[in-house]
Amino acid sequence: MTDVESKKDLQIDEAEKLLPLVLEIIPGHAAEGLIDIYEPGSYAAKSLRKLCNRTLSKKNLTLEEQLIAEDVARQLEGGKLLCRGQEIEGTALEFAVSEQTEAGEKYLYVPIRAIKPQEGGACPDYD
Amino acid sequence: MRTSRLDRQLRIEGWNQPALEKAKVGVVGDDDLLASLYVMSASALGINHVVVLAPVLNPILVEIARKLNLRFTLTHVEGFYTHPVMAELFKGCNIIVDLSHYGLANKLLLETGFQKNIPIIRGFCYQNHDAQGFRVFSYLRGREWQELEQIISACHLPNGHFDDGVLDTIITGIVLEETKNLLMGQDVSDDLISYTRKQLNTPNDQPKILVVGSGALGIFVGLGLAYSKFQNITFMDPDVIEVTNLNRQVLFYDAIGSNKAEILSERLNSLFNMDNKAQIAYFDKATDITSYDAVFDCVDNFESRLALSEKCKEQGKILISGGTSADAGQIVIFDPMKNGATPAELLGLYDIVEKRNPETYQRERAACLYRPDPSVIMTNQITAGFMVDSYRMLLDGQKPGNIFYDSTNNTRF
Helix, strand or coil: HHHCCCHCCCCCCCCCHHHEEEEEEEEEECCCCEEECCCCCCCCCCCCCCCHHHHHCCCCCCHHHHHHHHHHHHHHHHCCCECCCCCCCEEHHHHCCEEECCCCCCCEEEEEEEEEECCEEEEEECC | CHHHHHHHCCCCCCHHHHHHHCCEEEEECCCCCCCHHHHHHHHCCCCCCCEEEECCCCCCHHHHHHCCCCEEEEEEECCCCHHHHHHHCCCCEEEEEECCCCCCCHHHHHHHHHHHCCCCEEEEEEECCEEEEEEEEEEEECCHHHHHHHHCCCCCCCEEEEEEHHHHHHHHHHHHHHHHHHHHHCCCCCCCCEEEEECCCCCCCCCCCCCECCCCCHHHHHHHHHCCCCCCEEEECCCCCCHCCCCHHHHHHCCCEHHHHHHHHHHHHHCCCCEEEECCCCCCCCCCCCCCCCECCCCCCCCHHHHHHHHHHHCCCCEEEEEECCEEEEEEEEECCCCCHHHHHHHHHHHHHHHCCCCHHHHHHCCCCEEECCCCCHHHHHHHHHHHHHHHHHHHHCCCEEEECCCCCCCEE
């Protein structure tokens, strides 16, 4: 149940605000998403939505990133960007959790999912 | 009749119904609901041959299984899996489903799976100090991984154990999905699928609950509420039962042409001695919900979901909203005490509905340019189970989060 914690539970202390930020936009529940890294000082004043828009508008993607970006775009046709099941209103720090690499380097991580709501019932038949 | 009943799942791309119908599935269970729920759901999905080793099965759920699917054959052997010789019972089975709560059976079955190269799907609910939850893992030969330690019950021999009808409903859905994947040669999760929350206390009051929509989600929400001892539910739905509902709307096996809300309410009243009511109506802005404490959104269209969100926000009612497709589901909770986003706001339903030109939308529906979405029993069971569990957590003072379920993902949610 890692994705359903409420954002109030996530506490970032002052020292951690100086860490780099890793933003990942994941299509649905896929294992991997589009990753963007922000240096300390470059993200704190910006809204999370703005950071997401920047990541989504990135050019010069690798082939693999291009496929992920297409999956994200498919989810966003009638879908939304959510972080741990919540609206992404606010700054990245409000949603970030502190993690560290195997080498012990600390960073802040924000996973964003592009989620398409399920309706059930009927859908348009364009065949 | 068979094709009509299964119509909504036959529409799924790559669906291989004969693989389900020809298969033989072995099940090892305990004296609880889990094996019986699995038998009922497997029959609804069109699995025709099931062999169960369990001390007892719930006669009502077995009767439903037989009535839903006339080709369904059940061999029930009363007992426990306590000796390797029991493997003979499952000769010819394509898969064995282990839903038991004693370590001896878990170990013997893994050994059988390894020796005879039979997949073992393990699912169970558990209680550990003040935590409760469930685990599901699909064992195939070669997966002799550390996860196996976590799927062996601590108690070696059959004994009293924690059981919960709502968690059982979710487990059944996930295990049946893995059964379907294996039989159809599709990928199964290679993760331990796991869910944990704090132990629930029994609520003292009997809240008045409105369940809007009495299709597959409504049925499993109704069953979950009944298993949780809620007594006072009103089911609302204007629709009548059609044969194509019967691959997932398990309580309607003999009621084609009747109103869904009425039959669901009657069935639960008679099975669980409840005091439910039915309302044959659409939910719209004029619907009065003042007398209810909580509302469950089990509808199948965004327009009604939007109306429910607005009404519950306006009147300060708890709203538990669920939506499903053939391979995914979502549970979004609105708690007026927290003043967060409603399901319609969070899911962006205003944009979606606004983009649908109402005239074109109605005309396309009327002109049959709309086709029914594919639908199966599993995602409905899983979503409904999480909806009821989220509500119980709210009543218990816990903080349930929104859940987005995806059957194509390893961890599922």
